[in-house]
Amino acid sequence: MALFLLFGILLAASLVCLHPRMNERALxxxxxxxxxxxLVSISWFTVPILFGISPGLQSSWWEVNRFSSLMASxxxxxxxxxxxxxxxxxxxxxxxxxxxxxxxxxYMLSVPLFVxxxxxxxxxxNVGLLWVALEATTLxxxxxxxxxxxxSSMEAAWKYIMLCSTGIALGLFGILVMGYAGSAAGLxxxxxxxxxxxxxxxxxxxxxxxxxxxxxxxxxxxxxxxLVPMHTWLPDAHSKTPAPVSAxxxxxxxxxxxxxxxxxxxxxxxxxxxxxxxxxxxxxFGVLTIMLPAIILLIQRNYKRMLAYxxxxxxxxxxxxVGLGPVGMVAFTVHMIGHTLAKSTLFxxxxxxxxxxxxxxxxxxxxxxxxxxxxxSLFLIATLFLIAVPPTGLFLSEFVLVGLGMTVSPILTALxxxxxxxxxxxxxxxxxxxxxxxxxxxxxxxxxxxxxxLTHTVMSLQLAIGLVFGIWVLFGDGWTVLSGISSSIFxx
Amino acid sequence: xxxSLFSLLMLVLFVGETxxxxxxxxxxxxxxxxxxxxxxxxxxxxxxxxxxxxxHLIPVAVAVVAxxxxxxxxxxxxxxxRSGASLRLVSSLRPSASWFVGIxxxxxxISLALHSPLYQMNNMIQTPALLPISxxxxxxxxxxxxxxxxxLSQMIGFLVLENGIAAFSLSALGGIPVAIEFGVYxxxxxxxxxxxxxxxxxxxxxxxxxxxxxxxxTD
Numbered sequence: 001m002a003l004f005l006l007f008g009i010l011l012a013a014s015l016v017c018l019h020p021r022m023n024e025r026a027l028x029x030x031x032x033x034x035x036x037x038x039l040v041s042i043s044w045f046t047v048p049i050l051f052g053i054s055p056g057l058q059s060s061w062w063e064v065n066r067f068s069s070l071m072a073s074x075x076x077x078x079x080x081x082x083x084x085x086x087x088x089x090x091x092x093x094x095x096x097x098x099x100x101x102x103x104x105x106x107y108m109l110s111v112p113l114f115v116x117x118x119x120x121x122x123x124x125x126n127v128g129l130l131w132v133a134l135e136a137t138t139l140x141x142x143x144x145x146x147x148x149x150x151x152s153s154m155e156a157a158w159k160y161i162m163l164c165s166t167g168i169a170l171g172l173f174g175i176l177v178m179g180y181a182g183s184a185a186g187l188x189x190x191x192x193x194x195x196x197x198x199x200x201x202x203x204x205x206x207x208x209x210x211x212x213x214x215x216x217x218x219x220x221x222x223x224x225x226x227l228v229p230m231h232t233w234l235p236d237a238h239s240k241t242p243a244p245v246s247a248x249x250x251x252x253x254x255x256x257x258x259x260x261x262x263x264x265x266x267x268x269x270x271x272x273x274x275x276x277x278x279x280x281x282x283x284x285f286g287v288l289t290i291m292l293p294a295i296i297l298l299i300q301r302n303y304k305r306m307l308a309y310x311x312x313x314x315x316x317x318x319x320x321x322v323g324l325g326p327v328g329m330v331a332f333t334v335h336m337i338g339h340t341l342a343k344s345t346l347f348x349x350x351x352x353x354x355x356x357x358x359x360x361x362x363x364x365x366x367x368x369x370x371x372x373x374x375x376x377s378l379f380l381i382a383t384l385f386l387i388a389v390p391p392t393g394l395f396l397s398e399f400v401l402v403g404l405g406m407t408v409s410p411i412l413t414a415l416x417x418x419x420x421x422x423x424x425x426x427x428x429x430x431x432x433x434x435x436x437x438x439x440x441x442x443x444x445x446x447x448x449x450x451x452x453x454l455t456h457t458v459m460s461l462q463l464a465i466g467l468v469f470g471i472w473v474l475f476g477d478g479w480t481v482l483s484g485i486s487s488s489i490f491x492x
Numbered sequence: 493x494x495x496s497l498f499s500l501l502m503l504v505l506f507v508g509e510t511x512x513x514x515x516x517x518x519x520x521x522x523x524x525x526x527x528x529x530x531x532x533x534x535x536x537x538x539x540x541x542x543x544x545x546x547x548h549l550i551p552v553a554v555a556v557v558a559x560x561x562x563x564x565x566x567x568x569x570x571x572x573x574r575s576g577a578s579l580r581l582v583s584s585l586r587p588s589a590s591w592f593v594g595i596x597x598x599x600x601x602i603s604l605a606l607h608s609p610l611y612q613m614n615n616m617i618q619t620p621a622l623l624p625i626s627x628x629x630x631x632x633x634x635x636x637x638x639x640x641x642x643x644l645s646q647m648i649g650f651l652v653l654e655n656g657i658a659a660f661s662l663s664a665l666g667g668i669p670v671a672i673e674f675g676v677y678x679x680x681x682x683x684x685x686x687x688x689x690x691x692x693x694x695x696x697x698x699x700x701x702x703x704x705x706x707x708x709x710t711d
Contacts, residue, residue: 151706154690154706155706155709159709162687165683169650169657173657176660176665177664180664189669193668208612209609296711
């Protein structure tokens with residue numbers, strides 16, 4: 001009931017934005033207010049389940065367990081942060097005359113629908129509903145990719161909708177094949193589309209058919225996750241959306257798609273009686289997804305694209321961790337949380353840089369530490385978080401990747417470590433050039449004096465939480481708690 | 493199912509019209525044949541319902557025809573007309589070569605299906621003849637999206653692929669629960685509207701819907 005109420009609020013918030021008498025200030029307030037209501041409602045609903053105080057829920061359409069509660073909490077948190085940043089970001093864009101009321105309306109219409117789709121995808125027990133929700137995440141954000149109406153935005157939006165929709169369509173094919181395997185194992189029509197029923201009959205499903213199904217699910221949802229070589233839409237789309245939306249796309253949407261794939265992996269593993277076969281996929285594609293962006297990061301010329309490629313690399317790390325088995329799955333959970341906080345902070349900072357320097361090209365942004373010291377410092381700290389400097393959560397997850405990976409697959413682990421190192425070098429190289437490099441004549445010279453704003457507050461808050469989280473998993477009982485949460489989808 | 497003359501006719505029409513879609517180079521005729529192939533898909537659902545596949549397939553058939561044969565082609569045609577897009581479409585292949593490639597791709601899909609574990613268990617399949625055909629149609633849609641060089645035909649390639657998936661669900665599962673089916677068709681319709689809107693904006697911005705003009709984003 002609480003879930004439906006929240007879904008209703010999100011839907012209503014979206015529809016309210018269509019009201020012709022809403023001005024841009026009212027639209028921004030509605031967006032902010034609804035995001036805070038969502039955060040409070042989701043926290044009230046999921047925190048008891050997340051910490052094992054309440055048992056969770058299951059019905060024919062919905063399933064709420066500890067892991068899905070974690071995912072929903074991350075969605076709600078990032079939504080609130082993104083809307084806080086949007087409040088300031090959109091205000092600046094309006095004052096500069098970049099955006100119109102019509103565009104603000106589109107923005108505030110799309111974002112709640114996007115969040116609603118993610119929450120439905122997370123809590124769905126019915127695979128059909130899950131598929132529709134995942135497709136809705138693409139549909140609700142397409143117009144945000146083409147938001148600025150430039151030629152490059154159109155190109156990015158076209159690639160985004162075509163590749164993601166095709167990927168998700170192949171995912172649907174995989175779902176239908178799995179439904180067929182479930183029917184053949186004795187499930188009735190509707191039961192064959194429920195994850196808990198599929199899981200129950202998994203040991204008696206035909207392994208050949210289930211393997212076929214997983215190949216399509218992996219290609220389909222792997223496209224949405226951004227696994228190489230299905231990633232080509234991601235750097236374009238994530239670099240063309242307004243910065244707060246980029247933060248949500250990179251920070252949480254890909255995790256939602258990943259979570260979906262993991263739910264099917266669990267069923268396949270039960271059918272095959274082992275996770276070895278599916279783990280090979282994750283290890284191999286994980287390494288590819290680390291290596292390719294790592295090389296591109298070295299030659300990158302645009303800082304928003306740099307962050308997008310870094311997201312691809314981190315999806316590779318997360319895929320590799322999943323391939324390492326149950327302990328890797330706990331590290332995956334740690335990495336997912338750490339990446340969500342660090343990457344969204346960086347995209348918020350990227351938005352600040354873009355508004356100040358009016359370019360996303362490295363060669364047109366220099367001496368940030370002197371000209372925008374607040375954004376520069378926070379950007380630097382967030383980058384250090386991202387490259388897993390201790391005591392961050394990412395340090396622990398990458399430590400597990402090396403330690404456990406060497407026992408599982410030394411060659412692939414060595415390649416993964418090489419890729420992670422190259423990516424780190426690429427990020428630092430560009431970052432130092434941008435932060436400390438001398439100003440060149442071609443770039444914007446007269447940047448106004450920087451003052452502390454809402455975006456800086458959100459960035460600081462995220463980094464503080466990231467730091468506390470890192471200390472908690474490294475020195476506290478964070479690892480134990482997260483082991484319990486990840487075991488709700490993958491038993492240890 | 494294929495024993496029934498009606499279903500057999502629908503099956504032949506579905507394949508023929510899909511393959512024709514692969515070769516056509518003008519938007520009105522491409523949309524017409526896509527709509528006809530969708531009508532044939534709706535006919536297959538009705539055929540299955542008449543043979544005891546369940547009355548729930550009747551509303552599914554109506555939805556297929558309403559969404560895919562009427563609404564989606566209407567939206568695409570309307571958007572293309574409003575933006576003044578050229579009705580001549582762009583492909584990497586000549587129309588005559590398209591027939592050979594289309595048949596080759598379709599045959600590969602059928603071969604893939606016949607060697608798949610799905611077909612080996614064909615005692616469970618509701619309509620065995622449709623299963624390999626659905627594989628062929630999916631592959632035709634995928635290849636169409638790759639070889640076509642304009643936004644409108646790529647969009648129709650995606651819709652052809654989606655028709656293949658719908659055919660697979662009819663074949664292997666005798667359709668999926670109605671609520672999900674309607675969710676899927678809603679997603680297809682909204683997706684088609686968004687794609688058509690984007691192609692219209694590209695046409696307005698660049699004066700063409702040729703994808704070779706969309707190559708700015710590189711590293």
